[in-house]
Amino acid sequence: MNHFKLQSAVLIFLCWVFVYPAVAQYKFLQKEDYLQLLERAAKENKPMFLVVHQRDDQFIPFRGSVSKKAKDILSTQFVSGVVQVDRDEFDHPLQRAFYLNKPMYLVTDKDGIPVLRVDKAVDGGTELERLLDSANTLSKAETLGKLTAQYRKGMRQQSLLNKILRYNQTFDQYTDQQLLSDYIAQLTIEQLNNFETVIFLLSCGPVYNSKSYLLARTNNKMVDSLYSYLPLPVRKKINNRIIQRTFRESLDKKNFSLAQEVGYFAYTTWMPNHLRGSNSQAFYPLEYKRLMKDSLSYVRMARNYYDQSFYRVDPDSLSRIDFAQDRQIQFSRNRLLLDSAQNAEFKSLVGKGRKYYEDEQANNLNYGAQQILAFEKNNPEVIFDAIRWQKKTIDLKPDVPAFRYTMALLLYRIGFYAQAEAEQQKAVELSKPYKLYHKKMQSVLKQIQSRLL
Numbered sequence: 001m002n003h004f005k006l007q008s009a010v011l012i013f014l015c016w017v018f019v020y021p022a023v024a025q026y027k028f029l030q031k032e033d034y035l036q037l038l039e040r041a042a043k044e045n046k047p048m049f050l051v052v053h054q055r056d057d058q059f060i061p062f063r064g065s066v067s068k069k070a071k072d073i074l075s076t077q078f079v080s081g082v083v084q085v086d087r088d089e090f091d092h093p094l095q096r097a098f099y100l101n102k103p104m105y106l107v108t109d110k111d112g113i114p115v116l117r118v119d120k121a122v123d124g125g126t127e128l129e130r131l132l133d134s135a136n137t138l139s140k141a142e143t144l145g146k147l148t149a150q151y152r153k154g155m156r157q158q159s160l161l162n163k164i165l166r167y168n169q170t171f172d173q174y175t176d177q178q179l180l181s182d183y184i185a186q187l188t189i190e191q192l193n194n195f196e197t198v199i200f201l202l203s204c205g206p207v208y209n210s211k212s213y214l215l216a217r218t219n220n221k222m223v224d225s226l227y228s229y230l231p232l233p234v235r236k237k238i239n240n241r242i243i244q245r246t247f248r249e250s251l252d253k254k255n256f257s258l259a260q261e262v263g264y265f266a267y268t269t270w271m272p273n274h275l276r277g278s279n280s281q282a283f284y285p286l287e288y289k290r291l292m293k294d295s296l297s298y299v300r301m302a303r304n305y306y307d308q309s310f311y312r313v314d315p316d317s318l319s320r321i322d323f324a325q326d327r328q329i330q331f332s333r334n335r336l337l338l339d340s341a342q343n344a345e346f347k348s349l350v351g352k353g354r355k356y357y358e359d360e361q362a363n364n365l366n367y368g369a370q371q372i373l374a375f376e377k378n379n380p381e382v383i384f385d386a387i388r389w390q391k392k393t394i395d396l397k398p399d400v401p402a403f404r405y406t407m408a409l410l411l412y413r414i415g416f417y418a419q420a421e422a423e424q425q426k427a428v429e430l431s432k433p434y435k436l437y438h439k440k441m442q443s444v445l446k447q448i449q450s451r452l453l
Contacts, residue, residue, distance in 0.1 A: 029051065029061060029066075029080055029081060030081060030082065031082045031083075032081030032082065032083060033083075034050075034092070037081050038093075038111075041108075041110045041111075041112070042110050044079060045110055046078055046079050047108060047115065048078060048079050048108045049078040049079075049080040049107055049132070049135070050080070050081060050106045051081075051082045051103065051106075052083045052098075052103065052105075052106055053082070053083075053084055053085070053103035054084070054086065054100060055084070055103065058437070059082070059103070061082055062122060062124035063122065063123040064123045064125065065124055065125070066125070067124060067126070070124060070129050073129070074132070077132075096248070096252070098171070098174070099174065099244045099248075103121075104117055104118065104119050105117070107131075107135040107138075109139065109143060109145040111145060113145035113148055114167075114173070115135055115138050115139050115143055115145070116131070116138055144171070147163055147164050147167070148164065151179065158183065161179060162183065164179060165179070165200075165204050168205075169204065169205075169241075174244070174245050175204045175241075177206070177212060177245075177249070180212050184212050184215050184216070192216070192218045192219070193218065193222060198217075198219075199230070199234075199238070201215075202216050202217075202238045202242065203237065203241060205241035205245035206245070207245055207246045208242055208243075208265045213242070239269045243284075246261065246262040247259060247262050247284055247288075250262065250284075250288060256288055259284045259287075263281040263283065266281060272325070272330070273322070275313070275321055276321070276322070276325075278308075278309075282301070282304075282305050283305070285301065286302060286305050290371065295375045295376065298375055299372070299376045299379075303382065306364070306385075307385070307389075310364045310368070310389070311392055313361070315357035315360075315361055315396075316350055318361075319353055319354070319357050320338075320346060323350075324338065327342070358396045362392075362393045365389040365390065365393040366389075366390065366393045366403050368389055369386040369389050369406050369407075372410075373386070373410065373413065377413050380413075380414050383413050387407070387410050387414075390403065391407075393407075394407060399430055400430070401428075401431035401441060404424070404426045404427035404430060405423075405424065405441060408420045408421070408424035409453070412453055424441065425445060427444075428441045
């Protein structure tokens, strides 16, 4: 299970490709506060149309221009807006409700309960019009909001709970653990020994080692057999939902032990790939400390994590380990041997996949360095660690302006002003194709030159 990609999704913003005119403006759809939109929706008795993202202020919500028809619909029939949710805002209502790893279009009822979610980029013309039309059609049917209202009134029929749980999966929502418990309480032992029932329960995302999780695994031998039978994408989806929900629970309850437990669960899903497993195990406790702003613990853990997981790892070596796991080649913790045919196949493929591994390593090292700046910008010893990481980042990807910018900030913090200025000048030159970012890089360069950063 590729949970390492899940980590990278938390560590860096995954790309959502938008093709749009550089001068496009969307004045009718502004950046808004979610709670204010929710209040307006209830007051005006209108559904909401939201574009939710975790990117920067220059985020463009649609590809191409937006049609007049779509603008009119959004202006008259919906309370609409763009909602930017910072990754650190783990208590934001949308972060508490959804796993947000990419921008999404979200249509909800007046109470904020989802009706339709779309995770792929949509153009502002006919695609957007069709999306809005679909949302209007769905809102007239049996929605999650209507089902939830019945549940809140005390209705507990198995069929009702089943529908709600399926909607949770459709919208990639965090499953209400009490509702899941209510559903499991109505199941018989025979049902808990049924393959389809168990797959459904695990797909709901029970918290790891919770009562619901353990009941879903009543027949451990059957579950282990099931995992060997299921296609890889299904297993990945099941495990990711368990990991996401458990980590969310650790944040909600301020429970560090639970973050450690989800790390261990992620580790087990990677076996026998010990390197990926160890990275996964270390990531969740580290991310917990970061979000909780526990500076002392975070910096100590981060220095070890980024050093061992990325700085000291060769991209081709990591590719080799993944290659072996994908082909179910047996290897031990400290030894990986490929026969001549396997080695020849690996050599024929390694070049094609190198960019992915280099991008992964560079992005993670850059992110680690950024976090050092956020948590320990006045500690030269720690900053020098981050500079080592950033040097490797730039060696891997020398033409990325953001990586040069991070290096400039690190050098500036330890008083290497001339070197910082040189790096930032490179960031300015490399960012020329990106108008808004280029302007920001120029502003930072002036601050460095004036020693006002």
